[in-house]
Amino acid sequence: MQLNLDDIGGAKELAQYRITIAKEDLEAAKINFQIGHYRASNNRAYYAIFRAVSACLALEFKAYKQHAQVLGNFNKDFIHTGIFPKEMSKKINRAQEIRHASDYDDFYIVSVEDAKEQLETANYVVDMIEKYLNPIQ
Numbered sequence: 618m619q620l621n622l623d624d625i626g627g628a629k630e631l632a633q634y635r636i637t638i639a640k641e642d643l644e645a646a647k648i649n650f651q652i653g654h655y656r657a658s659n660n661r662a663y664y665a666i667f668r669a670v671s672a673c674l675a676l677e678f679k680a681y682k683q684h685a686q687v688l689g690n691f692n693k694d695f696i697h698t699g700i701f702p703k704e705m706s707k708k709i710n711r712a713q714e715i716r717h718a719s720d721y722d723d724f725y726i727v728s729v730e731d732a733k734e735q736l737e738t739a740n741y742v743v744d745m746i747e748k749y750l751n752p753i754q
Contacts, residue, residue, distance in 0.1 A: 628675050632750055635672035639665045639743050646736055655732035656719050662732075662739035663716030666709055669746040676750075688713065701745060708738045 646661035667684065670691045674680065677694055681687045688709060696706045715735050718725045 628678055631675040632672040635668050635675060636743070636747050636750055639668035639672065640747075642668060643736075643739050643743050646739060650732055650736055655727040655729065658732045659716050659719040659727060659735045662735040663712050665739040666712050666742045669743045670709070672750060673746055684713070700749070705742060705745065709742060712738045712742075 642661045642665035646658045646665060649655070649658035649661060667687065671680075671687055673691060673695055674687065679690060679694075681690060691709075692706050695701050696703060712735055715731050719727055719731075
């Protein structure tokens with residue numbers, strides 16, 4: 618069930634702020650991809666996803682410090698309830714794996730294909746969540 622955003626006050630503003638930041642991170646990911654900085658592109662694409670997911674949780678008045686908690690609670694509150702399709706959860710999990718390898722594995726070679734997949738996933742997630750937050754656009 619979609620919450621009536623007009624009745625939420627601060628939660629609505631926080632959600633809008635987070636989706637705005639998600640879109641900025643997505644734009645940074647695209648720029649980095651275009652200039653061949655695939656590791657940076659992967660990172661910014663993942664953070665676009667993370668901020669968009671966090672925007673949804675703001676509407677539930679929930680905040681978490683660890684990424685696993687954010688993603689787990691998004692799955693519980695928004696995927697398992699049918700608000701978003703199950704494929705979104707799989708895409709987000711894959712994005713987290715790519716970002717983690719890209720950021721922390723010294724010998725991970727970032728492929729163009731992985732970077733492109735990361736961008737496509739970020740576009741998909743940010744777009745779906747933005748439509749959820751702003752249904753009349």
